Amino acid sequence: MPFYALLRSILIELVYIFWFYPLYIFSFVLSTLWYNDIAKHAFEVLKSKESTTQAYGKNELTESQSISTTEIPGGFEGVCLGIGEQIYSILLLTLFFIEVFATGFIPYFGKAINFLLLSWMYAYYCFEYKWNYSNVALNRRLDFFESNWPFFAGFGSPCVIPIFFFSPLVSYGVMAILYPLFVLTAAGTQSEQVISSIRSFKGGPKKLPIFYAANKIAMSILQLLPEPSKTS
Incomplete structure (x- = not known):
């Protein structure tokens, strides 16, 4: 009897290793690719809607009035600037993720802080798709995000709540359903315009330096890199 129980447990582990986990990882990668397509199509629909509204002569607040876009230089310089900004953004968000992970080990208040930071992280990821297509500079993204931290x-x-109530496997499955809906909402709505119009009439909360620690560490890491040699 113990032999059959051992054999059964081995077979279950083999199924998990060679079937369930690879399928789970594949679905996760596939979902990540779909998120970009979802945001792209939602952004295209929003742009076509804005152009139609402008054709009818309605005076509405546009994207450039709520969070300014950046004129990117053309040619090789623009490509280098874009790559550099993407690399710095990845480094900054990676350090922020480490910060979020570390707060979970703080006693008593760690879970609450972890929940708040995770909420900000998922919100930033949702809006990042739209900001990429809108050519919004990284410094303007961070400034807008930190100036409207209660909204984000x-x-x-909602994407973080399942993590605290379900097992990791179930919570990631629920998040995989919720996250594309929030990406679609962020990319296809005019929430930035609404926020800016409310702040212009009623003011808003003070800016909260959410990415201060991650930004300082990222800048310290970049300063350790050797400077390019100058040729005469």
Whole structure:
């Protein structure tokens, strides 16, 4: 009897290793690719809607009025600037993710801080697709995000709630369903315009330096890199 129990447990582990986990990883990668397509199509629909509205002569607040876009230089310089900004953005968000992970080990208040930081992280990821297509510079993204931190905390919290109530496997499955819906919402709505119009009339909360620690560490890492040699 113990032999059959051992054989059964081995077979279950083999099924998990060679079938379930690879399928789970494949679905995760495939979903990540789909998120970009979802945001792209939602952004195209939004742009076509804005052009139609402008054709009818309606005076509405446009994207450039709420969060300014950046004129990227053309040619090789523009490519280098774009690559450099993407690399710095990846480094910054990676350090912020490490910061989020570390807060989970803080006693008593760690879970609450972890929940808040995770909500901000998911909210930023949702809006990052739209900001990439809108050519919004990284410094303007961070400034807008930190100036409207209560909105983004509430926006990202539904994606984080399953992590605290379900097992990791189930929570990631629920998040995989919720996250594309929030990416679609962020890319296809005019939430930035609404936020800016409300702030212009009623003001808003003070800017909260959410990415301060990650930004300082990222800058320290970049300063350790050797400077390019100058040729005469």
